[in-house]
Structure formats: C-alpha cells, structure tokens
Amino acid sequence: MNKIPVAIIGSGNIGTDLINKIRRSSLLEMTWMCGVIPESDGLARARSLGYKTTHQGIEDLLQHAGDFQIVFDATTAKAHVLHAELLRKAGKIAIDLTPAAVGPYVVPTVNIQQHLDKMNVNLTTCGGQATTPIIAAINRASHVEYAEIVSTISSKSAGPGTRQNIDEFTQTTAEGLVQIGGAGRGKAIIVLNPAEPPILMRNTVYAIVQELDEEAITRQVEAMAAAVKQYVPGYKLKAKPIYDRRDRKVTVLLEVEGAGDYLPKYAGNLDIMTSAAVRVAEEFARKLLGNGAGQEAQSKASVSGQGVSR
Amino acid sequence: MNTKALRVCDVTLRDGDHAMEHQFTVEQIRTIARGLDEAGVPLIEVTHGDGLAGSSIQYGISREPEEEYIEAAAEVIRHGKLTVLLLPGIGTQKELKQAAGWGAKVVRVATHCTEADISEQHIGLAKKLGMEVGGFLMMSHMAPPSKLAEQAKLMESYGADCVYIVDSAGALLVTETRERVRALRDALSDSTAVGFHGHNNLCLSVANTLVAIEEGATWIDGSTCGLGAGSGNTPTEVLVAVLKKMNLETGVDLFRLMDVAEEMVRPIMLHPTTIDRACLTIGYAGVYSTFLRHAERAAEKFHVDARDILVELGRRKTVGGQEDMIVDVAVELSERQTHAKAIQ
Numbered sequence: 001m002n003k004i005p006v007a008i009i010g011s012g013n014i015g016t017d018l019i020n021k022i023r024r025s026s027l028l029e030m031t032w033m034c035g036v037i038p039e040s041d042g043l044a045r046a047r048s049l050g051y052k053t054t055h056q057g058i059e060d061l062l063q064h065a066g067d068f069q070i071v072f073d074a075t076t077a078k079a080h081v082l083h084a085e086l087l088r089k090a091g092k093i094a095i096d097l098t099p100a101a102v103g104p105y106v107v108p109t110v111n112i113q114q115h116l117d118k119m120n121v122n123l124t125t126c127g128g129q130a131t132t133p134i135i136a137a138i139n140r141a142s143h144v145e146y147a148e149i150v151s152t153i154s155s156k157s158a159g160p161g162t163r164q165n166i167d168e169f170t171q172t173t174a175e176g177l178v179q180i181g182g183a184g185r186g187k188a189i190i191v192l193n194p195a196e197p198p199i200l201m202r203n204t205v206y207a208i209v210q211e212l213d214e215e216a217i218t219r220q221v222e223a224m225a226a227a228v229k230q231y232v233p234g235y236k237l238k239a240k241p242i243y244d245r246r247d248r249k250v251t252v253l254l255e256v257e258g259a260g261d262y263l264p265k266y267a268g269n270l271d272i273m274t275s276a277a278v279r280v281a282e283e284f285a286r287k288l289l290g291n292g293a294g295q296e297a298q299s300k301a302s303v304s305g306q307g308v309s310r
Numbered sequence: 311m312n313t314k315a316l317r318v319c320d321v322t323l324r325d326g327d328h329a330m331e332h333q334f335t336v337e338q339i340r341t342i343a344r345g346l347d348e349a350g351v352p353l354i355e356v357t358h359g360d361g362l363a364g365s366s367i368q369y370g371i372s373r374e375p376e377e378e379y380i381e382a383a384a385e386v387i388r389h390g391k392l393t394v395l396l397l398p399g400i401g402t403q404k405e406l407k408q409a410a411g412w413g414a415k416v417v418r419v420a421t422h423c424t425e426a427d428i429s430e431q432h433i434g435l436a437k438k439l440g441m442e443v444g445g446f447l448m449m450s451h452m453a454p455p456s457k458l459a460e461q462a463k464l465m466e467s468y469g470a471d472c473v474y475i476v477d478s479a480g481a482l483l484v485t486e487t488r489e490r491v492r493a494l495r496d497a498l499s500d501s502t503a504v505g506f507h508g509h510n511n512l513c514l515s516v517a518n519t520l521v522a523i524e525e526g527a528t529w530i531d532g533s534t535c536g537l538g539a540g541s542g543n544t545p546t547e548v549l550v551a552v553l554k555k556m557n558l559e560t561g562v563d564l565f566r567l568m569d570v571a572e573e574m575v576r577p578i579m580l581h582p583t584t585i586d587r588a589c590l591t592i593g594y595a596g597v598y599s600t601f602l603r604h605a606e607r608a609a610e611k612f613h614v615d616a617r618d619i620l621v622e623l624g625r626r627k628t629v630g631g632q633e634d635m636i637v638d639v640a641v642e643l644s645e646r647q648t649h650a651k652a653i654q
Contacts (some may be wrong), residue, residue, distance in 0.1 A: 121637055150631075152635075160427075164428075164430055164431065166396070167403055170399065171402060171404075189366065189400050191629065191632055193627070193629050194424045194627075206368070206369070228464050249367065251637065
C-alpha cells in the first residue's frame with residue numbers, strides 16, 4: 001500500500017507522541033521532524049528511529065519540501081500563524097494542533113469529510129475532540145438546544161500554554177459544540193485536578209434536547225463512542241446516558257485513557273489530540289491516494305509540485 | 311494582635327447563592343445589597359456561587375441573568391465596593407470586562423490552591439480595568455503552607471492586591487489555619503494583603519477567622535446568617551460582634567448588620583444554616599462545601615447515602631468545580647449496591 005509522506009513541526013511532547021502514532025498508520029509515512037531546540041528529546045528520538053531532523057525551524061524544513069505533503073504543527077498558536085502562511089505557499093496540507101485556528105475546526109468522526117478540500121485544518125481542543133462527537137450524535141437523534149461540557153484533566157497533563165490561555169479552551173470548545181456539534185448554544189468548562197497519582201481525563205456532556213427519545217439517543221451515542229474508540233482506544237462511556245425527563249436533559253459521562261505511547265496514560269487529553277490529528281491526516285492521505293473522490297486534492301497536490309506519491 | 315484596618319467582605323449574595331440554589335430574585339439582591347451597604351460593609355460580593363458565567367447545568371442555572379443581579383447591586387451600593395468572583399476555567403476575561411462595565415470594582419480570582427498559574431490573564435486584566443484583586447486559593451486544606459506560599463506569590467506577581475486562604479471545605483483546624491495564613495504573610499510583600507474565607511462545617515469558622523487575623527489577615531469574609539455552601543460561611547454579624555468586643559474596628563454598624571441578617575436574609579432562606587450529618591461529613595472528609603446540595607439530590611435520584619458519596623469524593627481528591635463527579639460516584643455506588651443485593 002502506498003503512503004503519503006508527512007512531517008512534524010514541534011519536537012515537544014505532542015510532536016514526539018505523534019511519531020509513534022504515524023508509525024502505526026498504513027497511510028502515512030513519517031519523514032522529517034523539525035524543532036528549534038537541538039538537544040530536545042523529540043529530535044533525538046526521531047533521529048534514532050531513522051528520520052531526518054532539523055533544529056533550525058520551518059525555513060530549514062521547507063528546503064526539503066519535496067519530501068512530504070502533509071505537515072503536523074505541534075508548536076504554539078503564535079508560531080502557527082507564521083507557519084500557516086509558509087506552508088500554504090509551499091502547497092502543504094497543514095494539520096494544526098495549536099489553538100491558532102487559521103483553518104476550520106475538524107473532528108474526525110463528525111465533519112472531516114466537509115473539509116478535505118482545505119489546506120489548513122485545526123484540531124480544536126482536547127475537550128472538543130472528546131465531547132463534540134457526543135453532541136453531534138445526540139443531535140442526530142434529537143435537536144440539541146443547549147450543550148454544556150465539563151472536561152477535567154490532571155494538572156500534570158496541562159502544559160504552560162493551556163494554563164496561560166485557559167479562556168481559549170472554554171471559548172473554542174464552546175464554539176465547536178455549536179459549529180460542529182450542531183447545538184443551538186454551547187458552554188464549556190475546564191477543571192484541573194492535581195491529585196496523585198494523576199487522574200484520567202474525564203468529560204461530562206450535558207444536552208438539553210427538543211425531544212427526549214431515550215432509545216434513539218442511546219443508540220446514537222453508543223455508535224459514536226465506538227467510532228471514536230477506533231482511533232482513541234482508551235475512549236469510553238462510563239455508564240449508559242442518564243436521562244432527566246422533566247428537563248429533557250441527557251448526561252453522558254466519558255473517560256479517556258491515553259495509549260501511553262510517549263505521553264503517560266493519564267494524559268488522555270493529549271492522546272486524543274494526537275490520535276485525532278493522525279486520523280485527520282489519514283483522511284487527507286486517502287483522498288490524495290485516490291481511494292476516495294480525490295480529484296481535487298490530487299490536482300492541488302500536483303499544483304504544489306509534489307504530485308501523488310505512488 | 312494586628313492593628314491594621316480590617317476589611318470585611320460579605321459574601322451573602324455570592325456564596326449564599328449556593329444555599330439559595332441559585333434562586334435569588336433581583337429584588338432580593340437589591341434589598342440585601344442596600345442593607346449591607348447601609349450597614350457599612352466595605353466589600354459586597356454579588357455573583358453566581360461559582361463565579362461569573364457560573365450559571366450552568368453543572369453548577370445550577372441562575373433564576374435571572376447575571377447582568378440583572380450585578381446591575382441591581384451596583385445601583386444601590388453607595389459606600390462600599392461591588393465585588394465579583396471569577397473562576398478561570400468557568401468564567402473568562404469577557405465576563406470580567408462585562409462585570410466591570412456593570413459596576414464591579416473588586417474581583418476575587420479563584421483557583422484550586424495548587425493551580426494559581428491559570429489566573430495570570432484574569433488578574434492582569436482586572437488590574438488594567440482598575441479593579442482591586444483578591445487571589446483566592448480554594449481548598450487550602452489540601453496543600454501544605456509552603457506550597458500555598460509559593461502559589462500566593464504567583465498571584466502577587468500577576469498583580470493581586472490580596473491573597474486569601476480559602477477553606478472551601480470548612481475542613482481546616484485552628485492550627486492549620488494559623489500555619490497557612492502565617493506562611494502567606496511571611497512570603498508576601500507588606501503591600502500585599504492576606505485574606506481568609508471560612509466555612510463552618512466543623513463549627514470553626516469564627517475561631518479560624520480570629521487566628522487568621524492574629525497572623526495578619528486583613529481581608530475577612532463572612533456571610534449574614536452564615537448563608538453559604540455547606541454549613542455556610544463565617545456569620546458576618548457574629549464575627550463583627552466578636553471583633554467589636556475585642557476592640558477591633560471593622561467600620562460595620564453591628565445592629566444594622568444584625569437587622570439585615572434577621573429581617574432580610576433569614577426570612578428568605580431555603581434551609582436553616584446548620585451542621586447536619588452531610589455538612590459535617592464535608593468538613594470531616596475535606597470536600598468542597600458546594601457539593602452538599604448536589605450530593606443530596608444525587609443521593610435521592612440514585613438511592614444511595616449522601617455521606618457515602620461525599621466520602622468517596624474526598625477519597626478521590628476531587629476539587630472545586632467537579633460537581634459532575636457527584637453523579638459519576640452516585641451511579642457507581644448505586645451499581646455496587648444493586649450488585650451486592652443481587653448476590654445476596
């Protein structure tokens with residue numbers, strides 16, 4: 001089977017975890033990792049696995065633009081705004097794991113098919129990746145008038161970027177519930193818990209629906225959880241959806257355990273981001289490889305001078 | 311004993327919002343805020359119990375929009391300062407700006423006591439808006455004094471004018487309060503105040519407040535009739551009376567404050583402020599006081615004992631804001647019960 005060559009910008013925890021997941025993919029071929037810190041563990045790992053690396057940033061990486069077609073950006077929002085422009089000019093598909101949101105928000109099980117013509121997509125937030133599919137699923141059974149989600153993550157898994165910009169999480173996640181999940185209104189809450197040993201990521205999804213069809217909602221939610229589980233093995237419903245007839249309220253309790261690739265198992269919040277990013281890249285790859293209705297993306301790829309790797 | 315002027319912050323219309331199950335009317339807010347202001351209370355806090363934008367399925371939907379509550383209070387407060395609460399992760403800078411526009415002059419920015427670094431943007435914005443800022447280290451019983459001092463210094467570095475030891479679970483013993491307030495007082499610069507916010511689940515709120523003052527705390531929280539989460543807060547009118555007897559001036563008119571408590575607050579209370587077994591369990595197990603009503607409701611829905619839920623929440627080291635864990639735990643306990651019955 002042919003594979004699409006990919007590169008990673010950012011040699012921190014997220015970038016390094018991505019390597020493991022890309023290696024397991026039947027559609028993606030890892031090529032380059034790009035960082036800015038020569039002695040970073042991520043670059044060392046990439047080298048030891050036989051991949052090419054640079055610590056001289058994106059300009060240096062793009063000297064080798066012929067080596068890859070899709071680029072994962074696991075740096076920062078500020079950096080991605082600069083990278084996005086350069087990647088666009090180079091004709092590369094950018095999978096953005098930062099909060100920059102240059103491109104549309106994508107969630108693999110919900111809306112990726114609508115955005116395979118874009119050259120830049122954003123992975124929204126970890127809470128969004130965990131909860132938006134459930135809102136979308138409930139919405140298939142009955143219109144969600146109001147969606148509210150609470151993500152609780154271990155303090156250890158919340159990096160300085162998340163901490164300093166915690167409002168970005170609440171705002172972006174809430175927007176995603178409406179834009180992607182289809183809810184009338186959305187609200188998101190994040191709680192950090194410092195307990196030792198660190199807790200697994202948990203999410204609670206509340207939905208006020210137009211009509212409380214318990215059977216239909218349960219069926220949709222369970223099907224969706226199974227679909228997410230395909231690319232996030234540690235994703236699970238903690239119980240059957242809970243119903244409150246009086247308030248037309250659905251409550252869904254979720255837990256996300258990480259795969260324990262490079263990041264520890266408690267960091268399900270980071271794992272769901274890297275897993276979703278790889279799944280999104282695979283959808284692009286499938287299209288580029290011509291398995292789907294991939295004419296448009298193929299022609300874009302040829303315009304960029306890369307052609308389709310065969 | 312510290313002689314610096316004490317600054318009482320009354321939280322009846324914020325922490326009391328938990329006890330009122332978020333059902334305050336705008337008129338009640340207006341009446342009580344006016345009463346507190348006329349009694350000379352310097353800081354009057356009005357917000358959803360869980361802070362700005364706290365109205366939610368997770369924490370309870372407010373009866374009226376936030377804007378109406380805050381504006382009603384702003385209209386009647388003449389002498390004191392309208393204060394609001396913000397929990398980063400729930401409320402955002404957007405709501406803080408709005409609240410400042412509605413007339414809030416002081417904000418308390420609250421984080422779990424080990425997570426102060428999520429408050430940098432909010433404290434910074436409040437200072438830019440010209441507000442006074444109190445940093446709120448919630449669940450202070452869960453961290454040792456040295457850790458609290460380190461976290462308080464972070465808040466100070468972001469611009470906080472005061473940092474509070476917040477006994478959200480009403481779990482602190484008197485010596486523990488003393489050590490914690492002392493650690494903050496030692497660590498912070500003289501120009502930064504130290505505050506104390508108590509809950510009465512172990513009947514220690516007034517005693518804890520007194521040792522906090524002895525150790526240099528000057529921003530002191532209370533609630534009329536103790537109206538607040540769990541067994542409620544340090545009763546402001548009781549505290550003011552005790553301080554008066556100790557010749558410590560607060561600038562609050564004791565009898566007027568008693569009248570607010572007796573005539574305006576007590577008649578509208580949904581439950582008496584008391585230390586029943588659920589509240590006592592909260593103080594004993596060190597659980598967020600706000601969990602009380604949620605745990606009682608979950609206990610009823612899933613046919614389990616509220617105390618078992620609370621103890622389990624303590625064992626899992628839950629923090630403020632994790633109200634969704636209450637249902638999670640209740641479901642698990644109920645499944646365990648069903649299973650136990652089935653094998654009997």
